[in-house]
Amino acid sequence: MGRTANSDREGISELTTGRLSVYLRCLTFLESQGQKTVSSHELAEKFHLNSAQIRKDLACFGEFGTRGVGYDVSRLRRQLVETLGIDRVRNAIIVGAGNLGMALADYAGFNSNGFHIVAMLDTDASKTGKTSRQGIPVVAWERLGELVRRNRVDIGIIAVPGEHAQHVYDALADAGVLAVLNFAPVQIRLRHGVKVKSVDLRINLESLSFHLKNVEDGVIA
């Protein structure tokens, strides 16, 4: 079934949206360089992708290209910004003000272009009242509900040890958060309507280890 503009948006895979993010970044760069127009082939070369895939990805949301010419850089960029829903600022909170939480709070990509970290939450009273280097405050865990309501927070970021992750997720869901980025290495039991995306740092290291082992064993040239 051919996918037409604006229909069937839920059928779009995460693989596709991930690539849209990558294209967006590239277009932002090209725009800053003053480039007016770009073809799917040109984009395909920059990443190691197939040009047809790029065209298909972009065609999901309408026809933005001009045959014989390519895509208008600025227009396509604006379109992707809108498609990804980052044409307005989304507020997020981080749960866990340990090393990882602190690092994420000050991570440039989390505090620009559509995202804003409102605060970190922690149960450790010795941490509350302090701020990250960039000035993101650490707030008592009990204030979760209030914070979410007052700041229209719709993203929660879990940066606590694995054993507390499920509890934090449930509390975030209760507070009204609709999307969660989970850094704890556990499988979260989902609530209806509260999306989770997990980033498992350890798995990536183990994957490299697997590769190294194969190199050492001579399985790979």
Add this chain to the structure above:
Amino acid sequence: MGRTANSDREGISELTTGRLSVYLRCLTFLESQGQKTVSSHELAEKFHLNSAQIRKDLACFGEFGTRGVGYDVSRLRRQLVETLGIDRVRNAIIVGAGNLGMALADYAGFNSNGFHIVAMLDTDASKTGKTSRQGIPVVAWERLGELVRRNRVDIGIIAVPGEHAQHVYDALADAGVLAVLNFAPVQIRLRHGVKVKSVDLRINLESLSFHLKNVEDGVIA
């Protein structure tokens, strides 16, 4: 083509090895609980997976199960540890001693069960000589080659801003590092024999944003 034990290891996808890591974690837990045996159905329930997939994943490396019974928890765990190549310690260095580098250096999953962070490297002289809270030292960038040689480092972790990532990758490759975990949001131009795995934190947030937008627009219930 049916895959048989120990043959064709390079043909195993990252999706599979990622799941192996997840199984391993589960088995470690089950072993600590004293459970002796586990079936593919039981594992399938814990994560939201299909039991046939689990059996297929495990069968890539040999026949570890017993028909009518299931898998021996301890034996399978040891097998996965060996398969993933974490039955010995791999040394890693982190390039970039900013917020992210510091957080990763002290991240529990990076300093246990097969991995050891030797040091962080940074060009900023005001950072060198210091250590993370857990005591991982920050060392001058110029000492890269020496450090890699002396400590048999085979994993490099890139935690520098995007504009320096390619340069860092090339330097790591020159120094003899064989596998790189990249946190910079850029497409790395690969060198032969030096594997990269990229973790793009920003893309994950944008993916959640896309989901939120669709919820708001009523595309999803």
Add this chain to the structure above:
DNA sequence: GCATGTGAATGGATTCACAGCT
């Protein structure tokens, strides 16, 4: 002519369903 947009073909990964072992 040139590059998009898209059906058709391919290639992989997942799931089904059952033969085979304990």
Add this chain to the structure above:
DNA sequence: AGCTGTGAATCCATTCACATGC
């Protein structure tokens, strides 16, 4: 009977190839 291991079937993503339009 129960559960693994696996060919066959299905599903999904990627790539090809070309009709379409600038």
